[in-house]
Amino acid sequence: MRPFTKHTGLAAPLDLANVDTDMIIPKQFLKSIKRTGFGKNLFDELRYEDEGQPDQECTGRPIREDFVLNQARYQGASVLLARQNFGCGSSREHAPWALDDYGFRSVIAPSFADIFYNNCFKNGLLPIVLAPEEIDQLFAEVTAKEGAEVIVDLDAQTVTSPSGEVFEFLVDTFRKHCLLNGLDDIGLTLQQEDSIHRFEEKRMAAAPWLFLSRGQ
Amino acid sequence: MSGKTLYDKLWNSHLVQQRDDGSALIYIDLQLLHEVTSPQAFEGLRLAGRKPWRVSSSLATPDHNVPTTRKERIDGVDGIEDPVSKIQVTTLDDNCNEFGITEFNMKDIRQGIVHVVGPEQGATLPGMTVVCGDSHTSTHGAFGALAHGIGTSEVEHVLATQCLVQKKSRNMLVRVDGELSPWVSAKDVVLAIIGAIGTAGGTGYAIEFGGTGIQSLSMEGRMTVCNMAIEAGARVGLIAVDDTTIDYVKGRPYAPKGEHWDMAVKAWSDLVSDKDAQFDEVVVLKSEDIKPxxxxxxxxxxxxxxxxxxxxxxxxxxxxxxxxxxxxxxxxxxxxxxxxxxxxxxxxxxxxxxxxxxxxxxxxxxxxxxxxxxxxxxxxxxxxxxxxxxxxxxxxxxxxxxxxxxxxxxxxxxxxxxxxxxxxxxxxxxxxxxxxxxxxxxxxxxxxxxxxxxxxxxxxxxxxxxxxxxxxxxx
Incomplete structure (x- = not known):
């Protein structure tokens, strides 16, 4: 996994609550068996006027001019400012894959849905929860000045607004450690192989019916 | 010390390792797999040269992307007209064959929606931890199982390690008191609950559904309620085990038999929240107030x-x-x-x-x-x-x-x-x-x-x- 340490980037404000994963990446794109290539269809129904198809070339499709990512001033944005309950709905990891593939490195919102929040960490995408008033201020600053950048520092656990105001955020120690170092958490879990085997033996004795072969 | 909730009990009985930062390694008993969120996980295993930890813990069936007309179904996977969908379903078949995972493919009468198939086969059992790369995995909580949706990276993690890194959720009890009106169903109950607490109302919580309005539901109804826990923001929905649960499970193909059955029923009788258990949040609805x-x-x-x-x-x-x-x-x-x-x-x-x-x-x-x-x-x-x-x-x-x-x-x-x-x-x-x-x-x-x-x-x-x-x- 690509590590995340400190990132400075253009912030795009998506002023919409309860953005669900169907909005982030609509279902027709879930037919892919790959992890990459979802960026061009990120927010497909919000970005384009027509219905997108998998493997379709997106240049030339009619775009929704008013959508934030279609505005010239937000081209190249790598930090997404969002509203409450971002990422609700389906567990599709295609949502963080699409955000990552588009070029986002961090999403900042007042709250996230659990599964989406979790999925972000597996992909080097940092979800940050800030207080609603801090989010409001970031929205105001980012919309007020074109080219406004924010600084996200995972090690210090801070977000610096365009005007220089610093907001602190919380993150689990283990997740932070994995993200800072780009660690593969399967490898880390497998270091506990003996503990897992010991647990499994105990469980097998207590509930042997859970360990029978299924057959075909 | 106060008693334990059903969620606490399920968590404790699957705890492999507690970490200082609050995260924990949790053992997974059953993983359900389908064609949409598993291909990248299998690919990850292959790239890392890893094998599934325990293939008997997995059960697969294609559901999300399969056609539903007789014409497109008669020849199984070969009959799928959309070439992209066909590749995805074929990939599931191939992966299950390669890794030795039991799959109900498109020609198998047992094929269906994972959350219907698991319970129907007795693959889902009380007291289990159940995961699937699908947010509606909360359905299986109707059996007093700790069940929730996961992303594809976690699907791979469970395949490779039989465990998940998790942080314990808080406990919420949603109680529905009294008898439901005629033609008011489990779906109306859960929609009314979501209307009351909101789509983020359960975020960070495991919701246990209780009260006479829930207890009187069939297993099908209970699955409907737990299924939509995620629409209230809760990854986990739970219902205590009772005779309705046990009667439903008995005799199903993968349900324990003979001596194992007696042992299991005895163990399952503890899958209820203790009388003095403390919930972080309690929400009460009256059945009589719930309309279609x-x-x-x-x-x-x-x-x-x-x-x-x-x-x-x-x-x-x-x-x-x-x-x-x-x-x-x-x-x-x-x-x-x-x-x-x-x-x-x-x-x-x-x-x-x-x-x-x-x-x-x-x-x-x-x-x-x-x-x-x-x-x-x-x-x-x-x-x-x-x-x-x-x-x-x-x-x-x-x-x-x-x-x-x-x-x-x-x-x-x-x-x-x-x-x-x-x-x-x-x-x-x-x-x-x-x-x-x-x-x-x-x-x-x-x-x-x-x-x-x-x-x-x-x-x-x-x-x-x-x-x-x-x-x-x-x-």
């Missing part, structure tokens, strides 16, 4: 009883809610309307992991029996949750009732719930749907979904618009 529900907007929390007026954006005080309501009104094309009975329906969908079990189909058949689908409707489809549900329904003659009434009888799969296959809404079309999400575009680009119970969907199919099924059946 219909969603009007683009989030499951935008729900009203059938006899209520559609709430208006201008009456909302919270600015975020006001804006959300205005957007939903526009998307749903509600301008000029005051009640949902005024919405002309284009399609009706009876199916999905929420409502495609035999009981759901029986209720829907009961409502449409001897009646005809409204001529204004473009389509009404019934999609059973599994091949075995389909076979049972046909044995009972339900398919002839549906077809005589003008509803299409389909092959099992997720179908129009997420519209990955050909079953979908056209732009602007209104659908009465027994599924679980009414998000923008969920059932098709520009489609307008109204979530309802099977009885309400069936009545709406006949009337061509929403009606109170309780009144409807009297005429």
């Amino acid at each position: 529900q219909v969603t009007w907007g683009t989030s499951p929390e935008m729900v009203i009883a059938i006899d209520e007026p559609i709430p208006r954006a201008e009456d909302q005080t919270d600015p975020v809610k006001k804006e959300g309501y205005a957007r939903a009104w526009k998307y749903m094309g509600l301008e000029g309307k005051t009640t949902l009975a005024e919405v002309t329906l284009d399609r009706v969908f009876i199916g999905s992991c929420t409502n495609s079990r035999i009981e759901d189909l029986r209720i829907a058949a009961d409502v449409v029996k001897g009646r005809k689908v409204a001529s204004s409707l473009k389509q009404a489809i019934v999609v059973p949750g599994s091949g075995l549900v389909k076979a049972q329904a046909e044995k009972e003659g339900l398919h002839t009732i549906f077809e005589a009434a003008g509803l299409e009888w389909r092959e099992p799969g997720c179908s129009m719930c997420l519209a990955m296959n050909a079953d979908k809404l056209g732009a602007g079309e209104h659908c009465a749907s027994t599924s679980n999400r009414n998000f923008e575009g969920r059932q098709g680009f520009g489609g307008r979904t109204h979530l309802v119970s099977p009885a309400m969907a069936a009545a709406a199919a006949i009337a061509g618009h929403f009606v109170d099924v309780n009144e409807f059946v009297k005429h």
Whole structure:
């Protein structure tokens, strides 16, 4: 996994609550068996006027001019400012894959849905929860000045607004450690192989019916 | 020290390792796999040269992306017309073959929606931890199992290590007291709960559903309730084990037998919250207040009883809610309307992991029996949750009732719930749907979904618009 340490980037404000994963990446794109290539269809129904198809070339499709990512001033944005309950709905990891593939490195919102929040960490995408008033201020600053950048520092656990105001955020120690170092958490879990085997033996004795072969 | 909740007990019995930062390694008993969220996980295993930790803990079946017409199903995977979908389903078959995982493929009568198949086969058992790369895995909590949806990286993690890194959720009890009114179903109960606590109301919590209104439900009903815990933001929904649970499990293909059965039943009797257990949050609803529900907007929390007026954006005080309501009104094309009975329906969908079990189909058949689908409707489809549900329904003659009434009888799969296959809404079309999400575009680009119970969907199919099924059946 690509590590995340400190990132400075253009912030795009998506002023919409309860953005669900169907909005982030609509279902027709879930037919892919790959992890990459979802960026061009990120927010497909919000970005384009027509219905997108998998493997379709997106240049030339009619775009929704008013959508934030279609505005010239937000081209190249790598930090997404969002509203409450971002990422609700389906567990599709295609949502963080699409955000990552588009070029986002961090999403900042007042709250996230659990599964989406979790999925972000597996992909080097940092979800940050800030207080609603801090989010409001970031929205105001980012919309007020074109080219406004924010600084996200995972090690210090801070977000610096365009005007220089610093907001602190919380993150689990283990997740932070994995993200800072780009660690593969399967490898880390497998270091506990003996503990897992010991647990499994105990469980097998207590509930042997859970360990029978299924057959075909 | 206060007692333990059911969630606490399930958590403790699967705890492999507790870490200082609050995260923990949790052992997983069962992983259900389907074609959409597993290919990248299997690919990850291959690239790292890893093998599944324990193949007997996995069970796979294609569901999200399979066609549902007889024509496309007769030749199994070879009959899928969409080449991209065909590759995805073939990939699941290939991966299961390569790694030795039991799969009910498209030609197997046991194929169906993972959340219907697991319980039906007795693969889902009380006291288990169950995961699947699908948010509606909360369904299995109806069995007193700790079950939740995960992303594809975690699917790979569970395949490789049999464990998940988790942080314990907080405990919420949602109690539904009293007897439900006639024609009020589990779906109405859970929609009313979501209406009360909101789509983020359960975020960070494991919700246990209790009270007489829940206890009186069948296992099918309980699965419907737990299925939609995620629509209230909770990854986990739970219901305590009782005789209804045990009677349902007994005799199923993968259920324990003989000596194991006696041992299991004894262990399962403890799968209830202790009397003195403390919950971080308690929400109480009265059954008598719950009427048939219909969603009007683009989030499951935008729900009203059938006899209520559609709430208006201008009456909302919270600015975020006001804006959300205005957007939903526009998307749903509600301008000029005051009640949902005024919405002309284009399609009706009876199916999905929420409502495609035999009981759901029986209720829907009961409502449409001897009646005809409204001529204004473009389509009404019934999609059973599994091949075995389909076979049972046909044995009972339900398919002839549906077809005589003008509803299409389909092959099992997720179908129009997420519209990955050909079953979908056209732009602007209104659908009465027994599924679980009414998000923008969920059932098709520009489609307008109204979530309802099977009885309400069936009545709406006949009337061509929403009606109170309780009144409807009297005429």
